[in-house]
Amino acid sequence: MVVETNDFSQYNIVLSIGITLGWLSLLIIAIYMYRKQQDKSLKIWVIALIIYIGMFSFSFSFTFNQESLKLAILPLGVWFLLIVLPQSSKDRYRPYAWLGFCANYLFLFITILISFIHDGMYPKTNPATFISNLDDADLIAIHPSAQPAEFNKKRLQEQLEQLTAAEMQVIEWHRQSTVETEEYYQRERFPYLLVGVKASRGSGLSSTVHIENDGKGLLLTTPNQQLYYRVGETLLERKVNDAN
Numbered sequence: 001m002v003v004e005t006n007d008f009s010q011y012n013i014v015l016s017i018g019i020t021l022g023w024l025s026l027l028i029i030a031i032y033m034y035r036k037q038q039d040k041s042l043k044i045w046v047i048a049l050i051i052y053i054g055m056f057s058f059s060f061s062f063t064f065n066q067e068s069l070k071l072a073i074l075p076l077g078v079w080f081l082l083i084v085l086p087q088s089s090k091d092r093y094r095p096y097a098w099l100g101f102c103a104n105y106l107f108l109f110i111t112i113l114i115s116f117i118h119d120g121m122y123p124k125t126n127p128a129t130f131i132s133n134l135d136d137a138d139l140i141a142i143h144p145s146a147q148p149a150e151f152n153k154k155r156l157q158e159q160l161e162q163l164t165a166a167e168m169q170v171i172e173w174h175r176q177s178t179v180e181t182e183e184y185y186q187r188e189r190f191p192y193l194l195v196g197v198k199a200s201r202g203s204g205l206s207s208t209v210h211i212e213n214d215g216k217g218l219l220l221t222t223p224n225q226q227l228y229y230r231v232g233e234t235l236l237e238r239k240v241n242d243a244n
Contacts, residue, residue, distance in 0.1 A: 012204025014121060018114040022107050026051070030099060039092055050093045053077045054100020065115045066124075066224045072104035122203040127163050127229055129200050130207045130220050131156070136196035139211070139236075146191035146213070149236040156235050163218070163229040190219055192236070211235060 030051060034042070056077035059070035078097045085093060122129045139151035190210035199205040210219040215234030220227040 011202060012118075013202035014114055014118045015204060018110045018117075019107075022103075022110045025106060026099070026103050030096065033095060033099065042092060046093070047096050050081060050096040051100040051103070053081055054097035055103055056080070057101060057104055059104070064112060065119070067111065067115050069108060069111060070104075071108065072101065075101040077101065118203075122200050122205060124205075124222070124225070125165075125227070127218065127220060127227065128160050129203060130205060130222070131160060131197055131209065132200040133198035134196075136198070137194055138196050140193045140195055141191060142193045143188040143191035145188045147238060149192070149215070149238050151192075151194065151211075152235050152237055155233055156231070159231045159233065163231060166217075166228050166230045187213075189213060190217070 030047065034044075034047065054075070054077040057072035058074035058076055059072050061068065061070050063069070075098070078094075078101050081093065081097045082090060134153045134157060137151060137153055139149065141148075189212060191213055192211040194209040194211055197207075197209050199207070205222070208221045210221070211217065212219070215236030216231050218229045218231070218235075220229070
């Protein structure tokens with residue numbers, strides 16, 4: 001189950017601004033090239049199409065700063081255009097085809113720059129980035145071993161900046177969660193799921209938030225990592241007597 005973040009927090013404002021600036025830069029360069037050339041018979045929509053096709057390439061995929069990126073290597077779009085375009089049009093449209101291919105490097109640079117800016121604005125090691133708004137937070141028991149309890153929002157908000165990272169054997173926890181023996185079945189470590197949590201506005205981030213059975217542990221799971229934190233006071237108010 002994924003925590004719903006269907007408001008502005010799910011909108012990555014940094015990425016949107018970066019992509020917009022990238023396309024504007026490409027547009028400015030194309031306009032400059034068009035005004036500089038003497039031949040004004042070229043149609044604008046054809047130039048736009050040539051640039052777009054020129055962007056197609058054989059790319060090498062890699063991961064940088066937890067982001068999946070592509071490095072353009074072979075200009076497949078340029079080669080295709082040089083094959084299909086009439087000989088009389090090749091010289092006129094070739095610069096725009098190469099502009100499209102070079103745009104891949106422009107967007108690669110912008111994406112890398114954005115990743116650093118995004119990390120500075122929304123540090124992914126800070127739990128407050130993923131747990132920014134608790135107004136709609138609700139506790140759900142996801143395992144039969146979970147005892148009836150209520151989530152104390154105020155207590156988490158008070159301790160959010162003081163959360164301390166702790167080590168956890170994630171592999172062992174997954175093994176215990178999947179072993180179908182009565183012993184393990186009765187001792188699920190994270191039997192509660194916190195839903196309705198909103199990440200920082202404009203971050204575009206989402207996570208699942210599990211609460212430990214003692215109410216003092218938080219497990220944040222994102223598409224790229226798992227973070228485990230401990231709090232000083234339990235976040236759960238038991239509805240039955242519980243010997244902690």
